[in-house]
Amino acid sequence: MAVYSYPPDTAGMVLAAHEVGLRPKMFGGGMVGLQFASLLTKLGPKLNGIVNYDFWVPEPTLRFPGIEDFLQRYQAKASSAGVDPLGHYLPPWAYAYLQVLGQAIEATKSLDQQIVADYIRKAEFDTIVGKVRFGSNGEWLQSRVLQVQFQGIETTDIEQFKQPGKRVVLYPEKFKSGTLIYPYSKAKIQ
Amino acid sequence: MVSLDLLANAVVAGILLGGFYAAVSLGVSIAFGLLDVVNIAHPVFVILGSYAVYVTNTAFGLDPIVAGIVFTPVFYGIGVVVYRIYYVSFEKKGQESLRGLVFFFGVLFIVEVGLTLKYGVDYRLVEAQYIGESLRFGPVGIALRLLVPCVVAVLLTLVLYLYLAKTFVGRAIKAVSQDSLALRLMGADPVKVKDVAFGIAIATASLAGALLIMIGPVEPSMNREYIGRVFAVAVLGGMGSIGGTFLAAVIIGVAESLTSTFFGPSWAVAVSFGVLLLALAVRPAGLFGS
Amino acid sequence: MGNRLVVRDVQAGYGAVRVLHGVSIEVNDAETVVLLGTNGNGKSTLIKCVLGIVRPDAGEIFLEVDGQRIDLVGKPPEEIVNLGVTLVPEGRRLFPKLTVEENLLLGAYRPGARRHIDRNLAFCFETFPILRSRRKQRAGSMSGGEQQMLAIGRALMAAPAILLVDEPSVGLAPVLVSRVIGKIKELKDRYQLTVLMAEQNFNQATKIADRGYIIVHGRIEFEGHSTRELSENELVKKYYLGV
Ligand SMILES: Nc1ncnc2c1ncn2[C@@H]1O[C@H](COP(=O)(O)OP(=O)(O)O)[C@@H](O)[C@H]1O
Ligand SMILES: [Mg+2]
Numbered sequence: 001m002a003v004y005s006y007p008p009d010t011a012g013m014v015l016a017a018h019e020v021g022l023r024p025k026m027f028g029g030g031m032v033g034l035q036f037a038s039l040l041t042k043l044g045p046k047l048n049g050i051v052n053y054d055f056w057v058p059e060p061t062l063r064f065p066g067i068e069d070f071l072q073r074y075q076a077k078a079s080s081a082g083v084d085p086l087g088h089y090l091p092p093w094a095y096a097y098l099q100v101l102g103q104a105i106e107a108t109k110s111l112d113q114q115i116v117a118d119y120i121r122k123a124e125f126d127t128i129v130g131k132v133r134f135g136s137n138g139e140w141l142q143s144r145v146l147q148v149q150f151q152g153i154e155t156t157d158i159e160q161f162k163q164p165g166k167r168v169v170l171y172p173e174k175f176k177s178g179t180l181i182y183p184y185s186k187a188k189i190q
Numbered sequence: 191m192v193s194l195d196l197l198a199n200a201v202v203a204g205i206l207l208g209g210f211y212a213a214v215s216l217g218v219s220i221a222f223g224l225l226d227v228v229n230i231a232h233p234v235f236v237i238l239g240s241y242a243v244y245v246t247n248t249a250f251g252l253d254p255i256v257a258g259i260v261f262t263p264v265f266y267g268i269g270v271v272v273y274r275i276y277y278v279s280f281e282k283k284g285q286e287s288l289r290g291l292v293f294f295f296g297v298l299f300i301v302e303v304g305l306t307l308k309y310g311v312d313y314r315l316v317e318a319q320y321i322g323e324s325l326r327f328g329p330v331g332i333a334l335r336l337l338v339p340c341v342v343a344v345l346l347t348l349v350l351y352l353y354l355a356k357t358f359v360g361r362a363i364k365a366v367s368q369d370s371l372a373l374r375l376m377g378a379d380p381v382k383v384k385d386v387a388f389g390i391a392i393a394t395a396s397l398a399g400a401l402l403i404m405i406g407p408v409e410p411s412m413n414r415e416y417i418g419r420v421f422a423v424a425v426l427g428g429m430g431s432i433g434g435t436f437l438a439a440v441i442i443g444v445a446e447s448l449t450s451t452f453f454g455p456s457w458a459v460a461v462s463f464g465v466l467l468l469a470l471a472v473r474p475a476g477l478f479g480s
Numbered sequence: 481m482g483n484r485l486v487v488r489d490v491q492a493g494y495g496a497v498r499v500l501h502g503v504s505i506e507v508n509d510a511e512t513v514v515l516l517g518t519n520g521n522g523k524s525t526l527i528k529c530v531l532g533i534v535r536p537d538a539g540e541i542f543l544e545v546d547g548q549r550i551d552l553v554g555k556p557p558e559e560i561v562n563l564g565v566t567l568v569p570e571g572r573r574l575f576p577k578l579t580v581e582e583n584l585l586l587g588a589y590r591p592g593a594r595r596h597i598d599r600n601l602a603f604c605f606e607t608f609p610i611l612r613s614r615r616k617q618r619a620g621s622m623s624g625g626e627q628q629m630l631a632i633g634r635a636l637m638a639a640p641a642i643l644l645v646d647e648p649s650v651g652l653a654p655v656l657v658s659r660v661i662g663k664i665k666e667l668k669d670r671y672q673l674t675v676l677m678a679e680q681n682f683n684q685a686t687k688i689a690d691r692g693y694i695i696v697h698g699r700i701e702f703e704g705h706s707t708r709e710l711s712e713n714e715l716v717k718k719y720y721l722g723v
Contacts, residue, residue: 084310371557374556375531375567
């Protein structure tokens with residue numbers, strides 16, 4: 001069963017799935033909200049089995065150089081800044097895009113938008129989220145949207161979400177870090 | 191073909207939702223219906239209540255309902271202070287109609303922005319044993335995170351009803367906007383009576399906030415979704431009638447639930463005003479107004 | 481007991497308009513005193529001064545309770561009411577959306593009256609049986625005469641030491657005026673209430689008054705020590721009896 005929802009309804013759908021004892025073969029899809037701490041630490045074990053999109057998770061296949069250092073610096077400031085304490089979802093890519101821009105300006109030695117843009121569409125960039133390339137239309141050459149499955153979550157503790165194995169990457173193949181537990185109800189029980 | 195199971199579930203969910211709407215609207219019913227104070231900031235106090243509950247639930251694992259009750263005296267105090275400022279700055283000078291409204295708009299934004307600065311725009315949830323559990327009666331499932339708020343709302347309605355009907359101050363609250371000089375001739379100070387009433391109205395927001403964050407995640411700007419709905423409930427309920435407010439809330443809850451089930455959730459927001467317009471066309475004083 | 485209300489040399493008005501020009505009256509324990517005057521002579525203004533609704537510019541108003549003097553000038557109405565001075569206001573001023581019973585119970589708001597609430601409610605219902613049968617009716621939906629009964633009943637619920645009544649006859653048919661006045665007399669006879677009543681209906685007022693004052697343009701023009709003295713007065717003959 002595929003669900004595409006914003007955070008309030010995401011939480012509602014996850015809770016309702018448990019309330020009505022939903023037993024689909026798979027459950028998840030495009031639920032916004034299951035990427036940041038405020039919902040993860042409240043839903044806890046109810047997340048098990050859900051397959052949902054994400055942009056970065058702490059799996060071994062995504063541990064690129066610089067990401068650890070970045071997250072450490074981010075997390076140290078997060079609580080006082082009142083932002084997501086994990087910082088997995090959007091911050092790595094936000095930082096990476098600035099790396100892309102920086103590298104492009106340095107390489108072209110130009111601030112001319114056309115020149116910088118042309119360079120970005122051609123070159124490959126080394127960032128904290130790995131190597132990134134863009135196509136001629138400006139989109140990612142290869143999609144970097146992950147499908148992850150929540151597995152083995154036993155508590156609502158935030159620390160577990162910093163460990164690998166809790167949100168295993170199923171897709172893209174290149175970053176795959178675990179295997180899908182199927183059907184949903186099997187992952188739910190674990 | 192409408193499935194009977196679906197219909198039954200939608201009606202039950204609507205009644206439960208309506209109970210919760212009553213909890214959110216009772217404070218408006220008192221402030222707007224009985225005191226003539228157009229407190230459009232009421233829903234933001236409900237959100238403030240949610241955050242108070244969220245903080246204690248996250249830090250100490252305190253049950254949301256218990257936390258909501260624990261905070262009622264604090265919210266009562268906030269209510270008294272807000273009313274005093276409103277009274278001295280506007281009501282006393284007879285400027286309450288427009289400037290008073292602007293005042294409450296200001297309060298709304300200050301609280302909302304304050305919460306955003308402190309806690310960010312992330313959605314917040316609470317934990318409790320019963321959240322995510324449900325009871326089943328044949329084909330009808332009842333989620334505890336909806337049932338508990340509804341039961342609490344019924345109790346809150348009952349307590350407020352009895353307070354207004356059976357206590358001296360309660361009766362004075364019902365009388366104060368009808369003739370405040372006459373109330374003084376009964377030996378009551380109308381400003382103090384309104385202090386108490388407004389304090390109680392805001393105190394209900396603490397409990398309603400607990401119910402809100404139990405049902406689903408909360409973020410600061412969510413209060414705005416409730417402004418129209420709570421005023422619709424208060425007017426439909428007959429301006430200050432406590433029992434009427436509860437029934438009006440249930441009617442709107444059921445109407446919203448049926449609309450989202452059979453026509454899609456986008457229509458649900460239009461329902462409260464639709465029901466209000468319809469009802470006012472037939473009964474201009476609201477369901478229980480006089 | 482021993483309650484006395486004294487008004488001495490009171491001057492009062494609204495803004496620049498002076499309405500009372502040095503008024504002095506007294507109401508002694510268990511007396512019924514009538515303040516007679518046609519429309520616009522300052523009866524209500526004087527009563528408002530006693531209750532703290534209008535603040536006098538000069539003069540004194542005080543209560544004597546068991547020989548002890550309590551100044552009323554400067555006190556807010558609710559405080560004066562809490563001393564046991566109760567008003568049946570002009571135009572009744574009921575709470576129209578509340579029931580008869582709720583109106584009566586609000587009458588007993590002051591702490592001094594709450595202890596006797598059951599007794600006083602029974603007494604109200606006995607005096608005005610109509611109020612008992614209309615307990616659950618909204619006050620605003622009753623007839624004028626019934627509303628006046630309720631206004632008096634509500635004032636009695638306050639267990640007043642001194643009862644002020646401002647023109648109970650206003651807006652009532654003559655037969656109802658007699659009935660209302662008759663009720664006040666009944667109360668006074670049975671319970672030795674101390675009453676100050678403002679009226680312009682001379683014949684009705686003198687039925688129950690022990691004595692009275694005539695107020696003209698904000699001045700006490702005549703003090704009658706008995707109803708006979710009042711009815712023989714030239715002013716009264718001129719203004720009220722049409723002689
Ligand atoms: N609130 C008020 N503002 C200005 N003038 C008033 C007010 N109330 C009464 N007056 C004036 O004071 C005078 C006495 O009024 P009032 O005391 O009500 O007389 P009465 O009760 O004997 O009919 C009248 O001329 C009246 O117009
Ligand atoms: Mg008058």
